[in-house]
């Protein structure tokens with residue numbers, strides 16, 4: 232590395248640490264009795280968030296499509312210390328289910344302190360071959376249901392001075408091969424909820440929005456796709472889950488997890504050709 236590159240890199244690291252150190256302290260007690268709705272909580276990061284909230288003594292409503300699995304997760308939440316644990320089976324591609332889920336959560340919990348939007352529909356990890364219908368469907372699941380649920384819950388979150396957490400991805404900030412449908416939905420989320428962050432701040436709203444940018448996380452769904460294909464390191468789902476919860480509880484507008492996603496985001500636009508070279512060569516692809 233040249234001297235200039237070293238100085239730039241060191242400055243970014245110092246800036247990053249400064250941001251970390253000045254973040255407000257997380258008080259686990261603040262989550263005792265908190266009323267929480269987590270989507271996509273039958274497996275993966277959502278399931279781990281449900282367990283963390285349970286350990287903190289929260290009241291949780293979890294949702295996903297598979298009722299049997301949700302039931303098991305809810306039972307485990309109770310055994311871990313959740314004050315209450317309910318589950319609602321719902322399909323986020325359905326036009327009425329997103330509203331229905333929020334209504335049920337408000338009814339069961341009598342209000343809402345945290346809405347954690349996390350679910351994603353399955354999507355192939357492959358080059359784009361023209362399946363427009365799949366993107367239309369994925370947009371319903373990964374994007375339209377998010378804005379529908381956020382709007383439905385907003386009044387309750389205003390009342391409780393609550394938080395909305397959007398689980399997004401580095402692939403909502405930069406592009407990569409093999410994930411055109413998925414990355415489209417994440418860019419849409421970042422655009423929409425970035426705008427909403429401005430508008431709520433301008434209106435002096437009580438609600439905080441946290442947009443969470445994750446790198447590769449070791450969930451079964453993700454690892455099944457990229458095992459042996461990418462050199463990018465995977466980070467633990469339980470740690471990602473805890474970081475999202477802390478970001479919401481401390482009302483931070485953004486999370487970058489793992490830490491280097493912050494630096495990747497910041498440096499990705501410095502050189503188009505270098506960034507493209509690194510991304511295209513981070514996969515084992517033989518044409």
Ligand SMILES: NC(=O)c1ccc[n+]([C@@H]2O[C@H](COP(=O)([O-])OP(=O)(O)OC[C@H]3O[C@@H](n4cnc5c(N)ncnc54)[C@H](OP(=O)(O)O)[C@@H]3O)[C@@H](O)[C@H]2O)c1
Pocket residue numbers: 270271272273274275276277294295296297300321322323324348349350351352353372398399400401445446447448449450451452453
């Ligand atoms: N894992 C990673 O590497 C990674 C990286 C960056 C960002 N993220 C983000 O982290 C979040 C969680 O990812 P993950 O890896 O934990 O995902 P996952 O393991 O695939 O879990 C997805 C969840 O969504 C539910 N779901 C799928 N289709 C649904 C539908 N039509 N309606 C309702 N629920 C549905 C699934 O349950 P059912 O099948 O029971 O419905 C499951 O609970 C996502 O927003 C993802 O974009 C993950």
Ligand SMILES: *[C@@H]1O[C@H](CO)[C@@H](O)[C@H](O)[C@H]1NC(C)=O
Pocket residue numbers: 325326327328
């Ligand atoms: C959505 O769900 C409702 C009831 O849960 C059902 O009546 C309706 O047909 C579903 N819509 C679609 C498009 O599947």
Ligand SMILES: *[C@@H]1O[C@H](CO)[C@@H](O)[C@H](O)[C@H]1NC(C)=O
Pocket residue numbers: 389390392435436437
């Ligand atoms: C914010 O919360 C307070 C109660 O703490 C409430 O009186 C006020 O109406 C809320 N603001 C909005 C915009 O709802």
Ligand SMILES: *[C@@H]1O[C@H](CO)[C@@H](O)[C@H](O)[C@H]1NC(C)=O
Pocket residue numbers: 404485493496497498499500
């Ligand atoms: C992420 O990258 C964009 C574009 O390079 C930049 O505008 C933004 O400030 C970055 N975010 C952070 C938190 O550094």
